[in-house]
Amino acid sequence: MYTIHLHNLSxxxxxxxxxxxxxxxxxxxxxxxxSTKNSGIxxxxxxxxxxxxxxxxxxxxxxTPTPLLETIARDIVYAIYHMDNRINTIKVTIHxxxxxxxxxxxxxxxxxxxxx
Numbered sequence: 083m084y085t086i087h088l089h090n091l092s093x094x095x096x097x098x099x100x101x102x103x104x105x106x107x108x109x110x111x112x113x114x115x116x117s118t119k120n121s122g123i124x125x126x127x128x129x130x131x132x133x134x135x136x137x138x139x140x141x142x143x144x145x146t147p148t149p150l151l152e153t154i155a156r157d158i159v160y161a162i163y164h165m166d167n168r169i170n171t172i173k174v175t176i177h178x179x180x181x182x183x184x185x186x187x188x189x190x191x192x193x194x195x196x197x198x
Contacts, residue, residue: 083121083170086131089113093144097154100182104147109179111189112140116162117171131169136162151176155194163198171197 091112096104116131124130139161148154155174163169177191 084118084124084130086116086118086133086136087114088116088133088137088140091137091140093141095144096147097144097149097151097178098182099149102182108181110144111177111179112144112158113175114140114158114162115171115173116169118166118168119170120168131166135165139165151178151190151192152194155192159194159196163196169198171195 091114093110093112094107095110096107097110098104098108114136116133116136118131120129122129140158143154143157143161148157155176158174159172162172173193173195175191175193177189179189181190183190
C-alpha cells in the first residue's frame with residue numbers, strides 16, 4: 083500500500099459560522115493522507131493517485147464558503163475518493179488559523195478519517 087501526502091496546504095477562505103468570518107475571511111491549513119490499495123510497481127501517473135488532481139479538488143472546496151470545518155473535511159474526503167477506486171483510506175485535517183475567539187492564541191481544527 084502506498085500513501086500520498088499533501089500537507090500544509092494554505093488557503094485564504096471565507097468559512098465559518100460568524101458573519102465576520104464570511105466577510106473578512108481567514109487562513110486555513112489542510113493536510114491529507116491518501117492510502118491506495120496498490121502495492122505493486124508504479125511506473126507512471128496512471129499507476130497511482132494524481133496529487134495535482136487531488137489538490138485542485140481541495141482548492142475548489144476551500145473556495146466554497148461553508149459554515150463548519152467538519153462539512154469541509156467530509157466533502158474533501160468524498161471528492162478525492164471519487165477520483166480513483168483504488169483508494170483505501172483518506173485522512174483530512176483542517177486547521178483554522180486565528181479563529182474569532184476572544185483572547186485566544188493558536189488554531190483550531192478538525193480531522194476526518196474514512197476507510198473504503
